[in-house]
Amino acid sequence: MTATTDGLHPDASELRLARVLAALGDEGRLATVRALARLGESDCTRLQADAGLEMSRSTFSHHQKVLREAGILHARVQGSQRILTLRRAELQARFPGLLDAVLDSPA
Amino acid sequence: MTATTDGLHPDASELRLARVLAALGDEGRLATVRALARLGESDCTRLQADAGLEMSRSTFSHHQKVLREAGILHARVQGSQRILTLRRAELQARFPGLLDAVLDSPA
DNA sequence: CCCCTTGTTCGATAATCTTCGATGTGTTCG
DNA sequence: CGAACACATCGAAGATTATCGAACAAGGGG
Secondary structure: OOOOOOOOOHHHHOOOOHHHHHHHHOOOHHHHHHHHHOOOOOEHHHHHHHHHOOOOOOHHHHHHHHHHHOEEEEEEEEOOOEEEEEEEHHHHOOOHHHHHHHHOOOO | OOOOOOEEEEEEEEHHHHHHHHHHHOHHHHHHHHHHHHHEEEEHHHHHHHHEEEEEHHHHHHHHHHHHHHHEEEEEEOOEEEEEEEOOOHHHHHHHHHHHHHOOOOO
């Protein structure tokens, strides 16, 4: 079961569709998710660069938080950096086909 | 061809994913789209009631406009009322599986 | 131990979004 | 014609979001 509510990530059962869609409804965050899908996983600095986002570090941190709190991505600490991954399985389980449709759609 | 740009509805080729997701990323608008999917088509007054939205008429009109400008629904005039329909075919063509995934997902 | 890198948090400002009531426009009906 | 209805639009108030720089915490080297 591993119902590990760590305070940072919403439980899979608590994912709200409107919130997920709202989080994805931003060009920058959408680019972030696309880049993360390509990379599989990445630390923040690399992801921001890979997504081609020219914004301050703090702003990217904010967007990453929005995605995390919506349940779209997961962050784990590794040394001094945070490794981000998409929560593909959980999203697929709760909103079947949604993430795939987003990732397969034209920019 | 029928590239009928009527000023009210974006052309199918101009639909922007982030904008569509942002439009859907609101509980009220999501409920509106769900209700419209059930009804097939509807005038505004009935749709608002069917979606269970308690808000002023002008506010609903605003949300309907957001959905329309994102390319999610289509409005045609019939007498004194506007008949709204989902732009299912166009959305499916441009963002395959997206709308279905949204409609099939739990509220 | 110092310092650089990574990333978060805070506080402020600006932009955008939501909401409403009032008003306007076109339609239908008596 | 005049009242009633269906919506849209306008203008304003309030809430939320985006953005930045500064300050902060934790690691990893040297």
